[in-house]
Amino acid sequence: METELKLSLSAPELPRLLAHPLLATGADMQRLLNTYFDTPDLALQKRRMAVRERLAGDQWL
Numbered sequence: 001m002e003t004e005l006k007l008s009l010s011a012p013e014l015p016r017l018l019a020h021p022l023l024a025t026g027a028d029m030q031r032l033l034n035t036y037f038d039t040p041d042l043a044l045q046k047r048r049m050a051v052r053e054r055l056a057g058d059q060w061l
Contacts, residue, residue, distance in 0.1 A: 031057075
């Protein structure tokens, strides 16, 4: 199970976020392949939902 967190902030807040100690080290680069699924009538999209399979390296998430 994967949990995704999306943040929204204003431009003046960005430097403060980037200075946070948890962001002090560089991020690892990882190539991801995503495939999204829905019904022909886009039932999931209409409900703002998604079903996705993701390949990260050689592991399906």
